[in-house]
Amino acid sequence: MNALIPLPVIVPLLGAALCVVAARARMVQRVISLAALTSNVVVSIILFIRVDDDGMAVTQAGGWKAPLGITLAVDRLAAVMLVVSSLMLLWVLVYAIGQGAEESRFAAFNPVYLVLAAGVSASFITGDLFNLFVAFEMMLVASYVLLTLGGRPGQVRSGMSYVVISLIASTFFITALALIYAATGTVNMAELAERTPELSSGVRTGFSLLLIAVFGVKAGLFPLFFWLPDSYPTAPGAITAVFAGLLTKVGVYAIIRSQTLLFPPDAQQGTLLLVVAGLTMVVGVLGAIAQDDLRRMLSFHIVSHIGYMIFGLALFTLAGIAGAVFYVVHHIVVKTALFLVVGLVEWHAGSDRLSRVGGIVRSAPMIAVLFAFPALSIAGLPPFSGFVGKFALVGAGIESSEWVIVAVSLLVSLLTIYVMVRIWSNVFWGEAEDAQVEARMESEAGRVPWVMSAATSVVVAMSLLLMVFAGPLYSFAERTAADLLKPEQYVETVLRGGS
Amino acid sequence: MSVLLAFGCAVLFATGTWMLLQRRLSRILIGVGLMGHGANILLLTSGGEGGESPIIGTAPAADFSDPLPQALALTSIVITFGVTAFLLALGYRSWKITHDDVVEDDVEDRFIASRWSSDQIVEESREAEREQAADEDRL
Incomplete structure (x- = not known):
């Protein structure tokens, strides 16, 4: 089984190379990309099942023993992230092919998309801090290209700030790596976990804060999120869905991994993270309320929900981390679904402005249904998966007597419902307030291609499956949290190859 | 060293x-x-x-x-x-x-902040940015 571990990185990279060779034949590119991503889904599911049954799987790239070589490790957290991310990447690609916009216009789309997939997988399976940097860069460089693919003025403008901010975060990551290596003499995460307790507490806290800042930029934490609602909406439709669903969550994954594995409890920034989580939730949702553009609204909304995940982590209890893991999985699927639906709305009405669109319930009831399920789920209404996630987090907060953050999270939940209701009443009810929009909605051009609707339906169906299987998924999240709170086992398996 | x-x-x-x-x-x-x-x-x-x-x-x-x-x-x-x-x-x-x-700054942000005529905002913010850049050039 261990031979499977590198495949989610290698297969998309090979696919990307083949796609470059087949640059002139779009059909060949599509077959290659779909095959590579399907293979990722299969491999991830096999890994997920095996890891959940037999414990974590480790392989050393090139056969060099742990602290020397590059460690690739899949534990429960990495396995579940791999499964969800590979499923989302596959269906968003199907959607992009159906949409035919950037995907059919640019030969670069398919190869770059596969590099993005490889970068995301590599971030999850790496057991080496420097390799995490490389994986991040792979993912980010691919995202720069995808974000600016059309070369429109808006894309160039937001692309500049996005690239520069990511570059600064990467520079800080290098700085953090240099300091950590100078202090401990290793960048292997398992070996680092053994050495950080030997450092003085000041140095340890410094490293912990530095890594939170670096990953916080990527995750979109307050006050480092400002680039996110500016740049995501300008990306091509399908790409925004992947960015929104996956990229921020890779940052969250890195925060969860580094805080639980690398640092002993006294260097874990519980209180700081709680404050940051609360502010992230409130600022994000207030930003969302103010917007007029559907995609910007949902982009602010991502920020707000990152706060929930960090809230769960910041408790550093079994229930808290389990809630955070559940919430990450739920949010990836639901947010991707919402953005795909926004793409449908845009296709159907030719605009995504609340002030212009209206009355989609009558002209395209299918889109309204597809929006309703994930919207209710993200607002946290029972029985949807968002309710289970929020219920778990609030329960964990009450258990730890963190009353303020519990109150904040409930308030933000209410505001989230308000945001969703505002979208619903403006976009789906009422009348279109713009003649152009109205004409498009009634004409043949406003008919959404079936591949796009089908791909969106699949993702929405997955979000409903999360609701049906919430019980097993939550107990899985609890097992994951138990693993994360006992990092000794991770260290033991990586360094000495057995538990 | x-x-x-x-x-x-x-x-x-x-x-x-x-x-x-x-x-x-x-x-x-x-x-x-x-x-x-x-x-x-x-x-x-x-x-x-x-x-x-x-x-x-x-x-x-x-x-x-x-x-x-x-x-x-x-x-x-x-x-x-x-x-x-x-x-x-x-x-x-x-x-x-x-x-x-x-x-350039994010124009949509300013637009949301003031809910004003968007064209005017775009012009004004572009103008201010150019001036700032020109000031920096003189340094």
Whole structure:
């Protein structure tokens, strides 16, 4: 089984190379990309099942023993992230092919998309801090290209700030790596976990804060999120869905991994993270309320929900981390679904402005249904998966007597419902307030291609499956949290190859 | 030697930060480059004292300098190089579109803040940015 571990990185990279060779034949590119991503889904599911049954799987790239070589490790957290991310990447690609916009216009789309997939997988399976940097860069460089693919003025403008901010975060990551290596003499995460307790507490806290800042930029934490609602909406439709669903969550994954594995409890920034989580939730949702553009609204909304995940982590209890893991999985699927639906709305009405669109319930009831399920789920209404996630987090907060953050999270939940209701009443009810929009909605051009609707339906169906299987998924999240709170086992398996 | 490198690193970070705070992408790029160099030097010094080149058989192993930070620095140089090239292309694109490489503010933000006529906001914010960039050019 261990031979499977590198495949989610290698297969998309090979696919990307083949796609470059087949640059002139779009059909060949599509077959290659779909095959590579399907293979990722299969491999991830096999890994997920095996890891959940037999414990974590480790392989050393090139056969060099742990602290020397590059460690690739899949534990429960990495396995579940791999499964969800590979499923989302596959269906968003199907959607992009159906949409035919950037995907059919640019030969670069398919190869770059596969590099993005490889970068995301590599971030999850790496057991080496420097390799995490490389994986991040792979993912980010691919995202720069995808974000600016059309070369429109808006894309160039937001692309500049996005690239520069990511570059600064990467520079800080290098700085953090240099300091950590100078202090401990290793960048292997398992070996680092053994050495950080030997450092003085000041140095340890410094490293912990530095890594939170670096990953916080990527995750979109307050006050480092400002680039996110500016740049995501300008990306091509399908790409925004992947960015929104996956990229921020890779940052969250890195925060969860580094805080639980690398640092002993006294260097874990519980209180700081709680404050940051609360502010992230409130600022994000207030930003969302103010917007007029559907995609910007949902982009602010991502920020707000990152706060929930960090809230769960910041408790550093079994229930808290389990809630955070559940919430990450739920949010990836639901947010991707919402953005795909926004793409449908845009296709159907030719605009995504609340002030212009209206009355989609009558002209395209299918889109309204597809929006309703994930919207209710993200607002946290029972029985949807968002309710289970929020219920778990609030329960964990009450258990730890963190009353303020519990109150904040409930308030933000209410505001989230308000945001969703505002979208619903403006976009789906009422009348279109713009003649152009109205004409498009009634004409043949406003008919959404079936591949796009089908791909969106699949993702929405997955979000409903999360609701049906919430019980097993939550107990899985609890097992994951138990693993994360006992990092000794991770260290033991990586360094000495057995538990 | 280490003191000199540490000093150089500090200077690079300081000048890099200054350049990053400018309006024009060409200057920001230089800033990013300088900061990247600073980080790479920091990475290089993290291996401790320099020594013989770490090739087995050429010197006793105890005299070797640590090869790992060198490998890491090399990787990060390559990555920074690639991204810088991409940024340059982006700057060129921006110049072709607007005949300028001023990094513009997010207009939608201001629009939301005031709910005013959006065209006017766009014009005013562009104007202010150009003036700021021109001020910086004079420095």
